[in-house]
Amino acid sequence: MASSDGVRDLFAPPRVLAADGGEPGELLLRSAEELGEYPVTVVHSLREWAGIAPEHPLISERARGDWRTVSYGRAVAAADAIGQALLDRDLGPGRPLLVLSGNGVDHLLVTLGAMMAGIPVAPVSVAYSLQSRDHARIRDIAGLIGPGAVFAADAAAFEAALDALPGIPAVVSAGHRDEAEQLSVLMNTNPGEAVRTAFANLSPDGTAKILFTSGSTGAPKGVLNTHRMLAANQRMIRQAWPFLGWERPVIVDWLPWSHTFGGNHNLNMMISSGGTLYVDAGRPVPALFGQTIRNLTDVPPTIYFNVPAGYAQLVPALEADPEFAARFFSRLRLVFNAAAALPAALRDRLAAVAEHTVGRQIPVTGSWGATETAPAVTSAHFPFTDARCIGVPLPGAEVKLVPADGDACEIRVRGPMVTPGYFGRPDLTAAAFDADGFYRTGDAVALADPADLSAGLVFRGRIAEDFKLASGTFVRVGAVRTRLLSVIPVLSDAVLAGENRDYVSALGWLNAAEARRLLGGEPAADGELIVHGELHKLLARALAEHNGAAGSAARVERLVVLASPASLDAGEITDKGYINQRRVLARRAGLVDMLYADPVPAGVVAAERTS
Structure with a gap:
């Protein structure tokens, strides 16, 4: 039976164990539930779902007004072909694929192709290509990782960025560029023994992605994301959200794949759970949010992900348009907020419009993590009232609370979802971990209720910002x-x-x-x-x-x-x-x-x- 708050029928109950951290004031927290088995990689999950229902849609994006959709079966076939083609062009574990363009079908296919073949993928922020004048960050990234090829969906739009990377073979899927190959050529490659062997030899500790932190000064840091991190993290999430095991999710999502929230948490959730991702070309700004409303009207999601700036645009639109609200809430199971706390007033308004529209509140949940943790470490898979709540440790995650200045603690993390370090920067890697192997996050948290660990943690901000x-x-x-x-x-x-x-x-x-x-x-x-x-x-x-x-x-x-x-x-x-x-x-x-x-x-x- 569904509960009145709409939460207990979706989520596993929180169970937290605590222990002394070893130093004065330190506390260790972990889930009482052990982490279950998970596949070697998320592309193993992709192959499994393609075998179960090859025609089920994996991804869809608007093309000339209509939706261009690729099924699980077609995605696997394309990935095998692209993986073989990239291996033929001497890409491999030491020669990654650099991706410049934003979310889309072709971006996903080249990513899956590289991952099938054991080739790390390095997606970078579109802003580095389209809003930069000197393209210094792209050059810095290319100089650091030494890519074997660069992909950009649109040759014309990314012309200046590609010009900034001379000598790196380019692949494009639209437009023409001298010496650049068309993605269609790669997709027509016959998969051979090389890609089959590469897939068979995939290791949990192999690098799946290199994600770059969005620091404001200096060259971005390249965070190594292993196959183990990505696969384990999805298992951790599914144990907290058991409904993913019996319902294939549908999301309409704009969050960029160059970041861990969009590219790991959301995209990998669809792959691991057999879901469908509709690419939203809108953004949480007034000039572009109309596209988001159009897309959400076309495709009501079962889970909705956004950041506070997105909800600040969404809630007034729902309040102003009952027909849009009815469509949006028609099959929505939960709302997920990340990046920062969702202000309580905005959350209350969202609950009110849901209650008015469908006669019930939609659970609002959140999580906490980092690029270095693939990303989810904690999850608020229970009712809560404090907007700052980030939940309890997920199964498999160990959390250490270390006293910091003021009345909070730094949260440190250990587990299979934590990065082994930063690409080419052993100095940064050494500084990022404490003597017990916990990743130092630099984030401050506190216990929501010291007498009840199942009430979770509240986020107190970045220590560096205080x-x-x-x-x-x-x-x-x-x-x-x-x-x-x-x-x-x-x-x-x-x-x-x-x-x-x-x-x-x-x-x-x-x-x-x-x-x-x-x-x-x-x-x-x-x-x-x-x-x-x-x-x-x-x-x-x-x-x-x-x-x-x-x-x-x-x-x-x-x-x-x-x-x-x-x-x-x-x-x-x-x-x-x-x-x-x-x-x-x-x-x-x-x-x-x-x-x-x-x-x-x-x-x-x-x-x-x-x-």
Whole structure:
């Protein structure tokens, strides 16, 4: 029987074991459920599903308005051919395949082909190709890994990026480029003994992917993702989400495959569970979100994945269009949020529109992990109310909590889903692990309820983002930011300033959909800031509300609303929507100084004073 909260019929119950970590204050946590068996690689799962139902759709993307779909059987056949062709061109474990273009059918087929043949795949952010002027990061990545070939779906769109990689053989699937091969040629290759032998020799410890962290300075780090990491992590997730064993999921997803959330968590979930992924060319920004609505109307998902910026666009659209809401919720089992905590107010509105539309709430869940952990380490597979909850350790994951500054702990991780290190950087690899072999994540967490370990952990932010005020008061940026965005839904995101200052201030971005709903229109920009009398009155009152229930470390006294969006090319934001706090503050130092000027400058919102 389904439970009233819609959770217990979907998820395994949380069971957590604890032990002393060895050093004062340390705590070890793990699931009481042992990790079950898992295949050598996720492409072994692909072959198994192709044998069960070869015509079942694996992936689909829009092409000239219609959906281009590839089945499991066709995907395996194409992957075998591409894998043979790549081996014929001398790619192998030491000569990876570099992928420049974004999510799509052809991107998936070349990825599967390389993985079938034991060739590591290195997908990089599309922004490095299409938004960069000097393409320095692409050249740095190519110089680090020495790719045997580079793939780009569209020769014309990626012309400048391909020009930046002279001497590396190129494969394209659309358009023409001198000396570049067409993907269709590779797909027409007859699979031979080489690819069969390579597949038979695949090892759990072989490198499946090299994923690059989205650091704001210097060359990106190449995180080694082994076949064991990817296959084990999917088994871990399925043990927490047992419904994946009896229902083939359908998702409509935009999250980039150059990141672990989209490329490992979501894509591999479809492959491992026999599901179908519909590629969403939309993004959680006003100019592109209409495409997302169109796609979700065409294909109602059974699971929906997004980041808070995406839900900030989705919820107003659901509230405004009952027909769209009915379609979206028609077969939805759960909503998954990642990258940052989903503000409580937004979560409440999502629950309300679901209740109004289908007569029940849709479970909202989340997880926590990193590029280095393939990615899921913890999962909130139980009801929770704190927006910062990241759940309990998944089966097979060992978590060590190490006391950090303030009232939280650094979370460290060990298990089969953890990377062996960074490509070509033994120095970084050595520094990333402690003496017990736990990966140092740099993230801060705390027990949701010290008396009940099954209540899980709450995320307290990046340790590197936290700071102290001039008074010595410690500010947990992640916790303050989450509450601020919940109290002020007209903001889509924010960063906090205040290190060595007398109080905390914030720089924020406007949620255009919320602004139109609350103000009857979208305020216009004046230079670097959005200056609008009614908006500023609303924000001043909201800051006062936030501060009324906050301690000294969580009060936000001033705020500016930025007219220019966070820059992906400058490293202020990743292409999955996660804000780089330190980078924003550094690039906008003049505006930070403005927040602390006296008297209060025009354009700066000061918290309304209450008597």
